[in-house]
Amino acid sequence: MSLLEVRHLSRFYGALRAVEDVSFSLDEGTILGFIGPNGAGKSTTMRILATLDVPTAGEVLLEGKSVVERPDLSRPLIGYMPDRYGTYDDMTVFEFLDFFARAYGQKGKARIDRVDSVMDFTGLMPLKDKLTSELSKGMKQRVALGRTLLHDPKLLILDEPADGLDPRARIELRELLRALAAQGKAVLISSHILTELSEICDSCAIIEQGKLLATGPVSEILHRSQGAAPSTEVQLKLFTTAETLEDAARRAERLLLEQPLVKSVVLAQDVIRVRLELDAGSNASAVWVDEACARLLAVLVREAIPVCSFQTRQLDLEDAFLHVTKGRVA
Amino acid sequence: MTTEAIPAPAAPLRQPDALDVFGEKLADRINPIVVKELRQHLRTRTFWVFFSLMLLACLGISLVAFVTAEESEKVGLVTFFAFYVALSGVEHFVIPYTAYRSMAREQEDETWVLLSLTGLGPRRILAGKLSSFILQGALYASAAAPFLLFSYYLNGIDLPTIAIAIALGAAFQVFLVSVSVSLATLAESKLVRSLLHFVVLGSLGIGAITGTSITIGLSEELRKSSIGPEFWVGSGSAFFAMVSTALLLFESAASRLSMPTEPYARGPRALFVVQALGGLVAFVIAWVVDGDDDILAGAAVSLAAYLAFVGLFIASDRDSMAKNHWAANGRFSLLAPGGLRGFVLVMLVMLIGTSVLVGCYGQETNTDAGVLNLIVGAPAYVTLYLSAAIVIARWIPHPPWQTPAMVRLVGLGLFTVGSGVPPLVGAVVSEGDDRSLNILNPVVGLVNLARDGSGAMVQVVVVWAVAAIVALGAFLVLLKKDVRWT
Structure with a gap:
């Protein structure tokens, strides 16, 4: 009890x-x-x-x-x-x-x-x-x-x-x-x-x-807040002058959206947030996040996108709270 | 863990002596609120400023008395009352006001919640507040005592007069502190607090002046050799009214601060019964002593006014009661919470009071039909207006109308309209005190009943018929709202 x-x-x-x-x-x-x-x-x-x-x-x-x-x-x-x-x-x-x-x-x-x-x-x-x-x-x-x-x-x-x-x-x-x-x-x-x-x-x-x-x-x-499909978020920063930043960010966004597993890309000032998600029901390996990130970074470097910071972000209580409360109670 | 510097080591502690041990044991036994309040107030500037001012005033009065001692035979009396006024300023104004502020601050600073959680309960907390301020009063009085005694040696005043004046003053102080602490429990919002602050200041100012004057007047009266029984009945009744009202306010405040699961209704209802029936007894004693049947008429009207006002608070209690009350008392314990039981209790007290007065009236040899009309008619108006307030407030389905406060507001509104509108209409169409228009008027209707003697029986029957129908409606409405726990 x-x-x-x-x-x-x-x-x-x-x-x-x-x-x-x-x-x-x-x-x-x-x-x-x-x-x-x-x-x-x-x-x-x-x-x-x-x-x-x-x-x-x-x-x-x-x-x-x-x-x-x-x-x-x-x-x-x-x-x-x-x-x-x-x-x-x-x-x-x-x-x-x-x-x-x-x-x-x-x-x-x-x-x-x-x-x-x-x-x-x-x-x-x-x-x-x-x-x-x-x-x-x-x-x-x-x-x-x-x-x-x-x-x-x-x-x-x-x-x-x-x-x-x-x-x-x-x-x-x-x-x-x-x-x-x-x-x-x-x-x-x-x-x-x-x-x-x-x-x-x-x-x-x-x-x-x-x-x-x-x-x-x-x-x-x-x-539970991650949903049925395993997912993670990657945050990356670009190193460039203020004049060319927007252009570089747009190029990066287009490129990222063409990659497999990328579900969404959000440009927020000098940060780009990329959400990676496996298909629902797919059999995820323990290192799928590492593999996906390595592949993504390789593509960005190959296409000469000036990446200066690249990190995955663990979902926290704040994400869970936002996910759980979003639109559930009208 | 700490973020602040550790202070230098303190001086070695003194070993507690027998007095310290006794003090500590005593403090363990008494209400903790008393210990807290005394600790707090003995270090306030207010306490020491007024304490010094009072002593200075007494010292000044003593010097004047000493110089003028030879000039008048009454110098002792005048000096005593001068000391009394100096003491009463503190006892009847400063201390009750400080008590009000202390209680109001518990609500402002939200320390009240912390106190409630300790399990002390609202009654013990309020009693602690009350006791601590009475103790403070005793502290002031003990400082002024040598001066009061000094006045006795100046001649012109005897010890019984001094003793009675002090006893009355002490009773009045308890009354004022009780009123102040009880009023402070109403201060829930900022707006109410601001309003109450002025109300308390004004009431205490008027109360202190009136109380001191009455005490001096009564003490003077006592010095006369020919005091009749009427004086003692009047004084005793006033004393009873003061003490029982203080207790009623105290119990109401404790009730207001209680949870619905606590037996919040018992105290106020018990006091209501005691005060209503005690007042009735006082009237009956006065009637026995004086033999005038006008006293019975006065008793009927006073009882009706009391039942209408205090009864409105009792009968407008929130609906139903918590499951634990039901389990402990059953549904029809009249001291248990719930509007239904409150309403029945008021009606029962009214029935008992009316029966007693009718019985007394039956003993009269020279009967006045107007008095009987008042005795029988006044309760009908109480029943009518009390029941109508309940029926109307409960009839409107919107939730705020179901609250106790709204029932009371409706009751006061009905009384205002019922007593004010018919005379106005009467003044236009016939006369202000028109019998038909004012038949349900609780003021003019009663005056007409007293005036018309045996010719007013029809009016009594009509008012009772209407009152009975509305009362039945109120009873059924309350019964329907009263949750039945299984």
Whole structure:
């Protein structure tokens, strides 16, 4: 049995269907990326999972118990970090965490020890006596994450935690999340920075206009997004003067389109994107991409196209997202 | 992991003494919100500025009293009330306003969500807020206490007067803090927050001045030797009204902040019953003491006004209840959520109240038919307007019309139209208080009932007939909307 099971979840606000028939599950020790554009229904779903809203229909089970019917039993198991992580500006980091530890019912030395261990884990110990108003955004976000960990929840729900953070703070957050997953916590994280999610998520759920379009391991969704036929993308750059660039690019485009396996060629400023695709159902060898690329490069060189850069690009979560969401929900 | 420099090592920590240990144990036992609020507010500039200002004012008053002590016999009384005014400025304005800001900031900064997730629950969070500001009031009062006692030694005031004035002031402070914290829970949007800010400032300003004047007046009254039972009944009723209204507002705020799966309706409904029936008891006691049947008429009209206003909030609850409430309470527990049960509860309280008043009226020897008309007629208007609001709001299929807020708006609109339009039409075609035109008018209709005595029985029957039909409609509509869990 999964730690979290979401079954046919719907939330309507009058005529607006914010979430419709969403189902997915999440196991202990895994990170699920919840992906979708703004207004897709991510935050609404997360608020329902965090017991802050009730669904119009459907069920959410945490350790087999209904989150909707018994929020009091579920709250101790959930750590929720909303997209605006509010802090009390006139409290120090220690006072802030200590207050929430008290609110979670922790007492005496056990409470102090827990606050210390959370500050240690999130790297906040050197800042314990600093007012939260004096912290950087990245540090405030750590304080917020620390707050969600105080009661040692099994499920972490993080709504856009990386939003507005600098690259270094993002990398640090990623490491913290990996460490939490390694401890056996299930993490549901939403973001619209897809490259970031693809690096840390074991699986993802893609949602648009309230409907779940795809769910499963990232590799599986990537594979599915490639379609039935194996494909890859090649990016190449030309080295020439500005005056002759367009002419060279046109020549290259014509030449490329005449080659076998080339399905499309897109000219984008000084880059040419070439999509190579085997026929559906054909028996692809393990090195078909390498073979096709070698042949393509040879043709370009033979025809004196001034290629200065030639590289294949692996499909990522962004491609999968674009592929899955494109025109599916009108 | 950290990106900021590690500060220099701190000085060695002092070993906690017995007082520290006791303080820590106490802090573990009390509501964590109290600890948080006290921590926050004791370091604010507002607290220390007003604390110093109050002490300075008291010091100034003491000096003036000391200089003029020989000149008047009443110097103790005047000095006491001067201290009282200085203290009341903080207790009845600054602290309630700070309480409002504190609660509103929880919503503005979205820390409210974090508090709800801790499992404290809205009631404990609000109680924590309330307690912490009452404690702050006690801190101010303890600083002013030596000055208040000083006034006793100046002669002209006795200890009971001091004690009663302080007790009334404390009760009024609790009331104002409760109102402020409850109002702050309404501040969900920026627009409402801006409007509320001015409403709270204005209300607290007026409330502080009125409350202080009433307290001083009552304390003065108490000094007179001949105080009748009417005074005690009046004071007791006012005290009950203040405390129960504060509690009702508190429970309503807690209810507003609760999830549909939490037992949000129980508190406000229980308080509604207590306040309605408690008020009725106060009227009955006043009637027993005074013997005037006008008190019964006043009771009927007051109960009707209360049921129409507060009842509108109770009966306009969202439809149905969550499955867990159904499982725990069954469908017809009147304290469980749902418009259907709210409506039935209001009708039941109205029936009990009317029966009590009719019973009292039956004990009268010199009966006035106008009073009976009011006792029997006023509930009919309540039933009519409450039911009509529900029927109309539910009848319009567009979703926003089904919301509690819309039912309340329709109710207020109906009351405005029902009481304002018939007299206007009457002024054009016959007279403003025309009997036929105003038969369903909740204001002029009631005045006509009181005025016409035994000749108004037909009006009572007609109003009750219309009210009963509309009430049946409202009941059926609510019953249809009430989801039956299997």
